[in-house]
Amino acid sequence: MANSYLEFERPVAEMTAKIEALSQMGSSAGINIAEEVEKLTLKRDKLIEETYANASRGEMAQLSRHPDRPNFLDYVPLLFNDFQELHGDRAFADDAAIVGGMATFHGRSVMIVGHQKGRDTKEKIKRNFGMAKPEGYRKALRLFRLAERFDMPVLTFIDTAGAWPGIDAEERGQSEAIARNLMELAVLRVPVICTVVGEGGSGGALAIGVGDRLFMQQFSTYSVISPEGCAAILWRDRAYAEQAAEALKPTAADLDALGLIDKIIPEPKEGAHRNYEEAARAMDEVLLQALNELLRMPVDLLLHQRQQRLRGMGIYN
């Protein structure tokens, strides 16, 4: 599959192509080629560092929804064994925008739940681009409760533009479904570890995002509204998304500065979308450490700390 590149990634893409072309010439041309390739590779590494480290918040928002970015289901085989997907909310439908089920994580049975945006057009449509309807959140809640009954820790993976804004979703109580999850996750009697792996889109993200730990991958974002949505309201023009992203401060570093997340999970230099395995390894390390910490805690202490954490959210005078 050919890689896709965002506008600001283009210089990196061009240099990568140049290096590849040069390497292919290698066998036929003189010995200096190898040296040249090495020089260019060093230059490219520096360029990558500058490109990603200095990305604006608007560019970070684009990175968090990069077309090549790993989906939840790309991570599942890299992080877990024995995955058994569990479908449906037992009331209305199975919402493919949220995937969940039981899996083994370093020898322990856990419940995993995540948004799934979809890779190709067909899958994207099936999964409604990762925008869940009430039945999706209710399926997630069913799985959270199942996990609680069988003392399984819960790991969630957030990657959504937001909850689906549709007539059907409203008719079936989109608000109620999200609200219910917030309330029940706050007191679920098992450890809950949440990780933003792409786009953390408002209430649709939060509905599977309340827990004992909140991690964000380096190039993920988490925001109350998308930069485009914010621009449309406050600037009355979506073209101001870049400015809106600056104002909203949605990056992992921003949330870390506000003390709202526990850790930034590092990504490969060029982002998770250029090396799924490396991205998964970094995530695995952080998740395992968190799980080990939480599994040692008595449940009352776990719940007390979770509620204290939630109660303390907010900055006012």
Place this chain on the structure above:
Amino acid sequence: MSWLTDWMNSPRKILASGKKESPTPEGMWLQCPGCKETLYNKELHGYLMVCPRCNEHLRIEASKRAEFLFDEASYQEFDLDLKPADPLGFKDQKRYKDRVKDAVKKAGNEDAMRNYLGEICAQKASVSIFDFAFMGGSMGSVVGEKIARGMERAVENRCPYLLITASGGARMQEGILSLMQMAKTSSVANQLKDQKLPFVCLLTDPTMGGVSASVAWLGDVILAEPGALIGFAGPRVIQETVGEKLPEGFQRAEFLQEHGLIDAIVNRGDQRDYLSMTFRHLMQRPFANKTL
């Protein structure tokens, strides 16, 4: 309705001074957004801001709501010391700080929420009322904190908690912190549940977005005012997303009741009696000795 008929027969030289969709009318006359009738503002206050002709429930200030909700001289306002901060240094075309200054002036309140403890038909209750006039009743850190304190005050006083919503949703200018107020308030709501204290939500026009998708829907009983717009996504956003015509009465209280999403629709004039009866039913617990 004699004032109305009198006025109808008089020559119309005074035009409505309120804007067409003015939520909190300030002028002497205003036009009912429901039936387009021109109404006399002072008289309308006597009707609790409900159009006597078409039963349109116009928006009403939080403090005015408290006035008719509580028994006379039985209530007190709390948590007046909380003021919004500007944690992100947010600036769009206007600075958040300046928006807050303007809103304080306009709404006569430090933020979009008022907390009370008082009696409704001799039943003590902790009540939080959204103030839509303050930045569209949007929920930021102060609103979230006030809801949490209102709930905790109910626990301390072993009385019901009533939340009356009127909000466009989360306050964008506080960024991710405003989103986290949804998690915070929903978490604290568990205390009421644990203590078996009634939590009643009264949804008024409008109740949208982050407020709708958190505390507004967590009550044991959920009531709404007639015609109130209630939903997760705004109608315009939905229209743009799905590109279909929205059904008649979409996201109105009556539509929600038809879809099984709320318990009942209660006219403003009946709310005191209705709420006190709800509290009485939920507080009596004739089987309590068996369950504890």
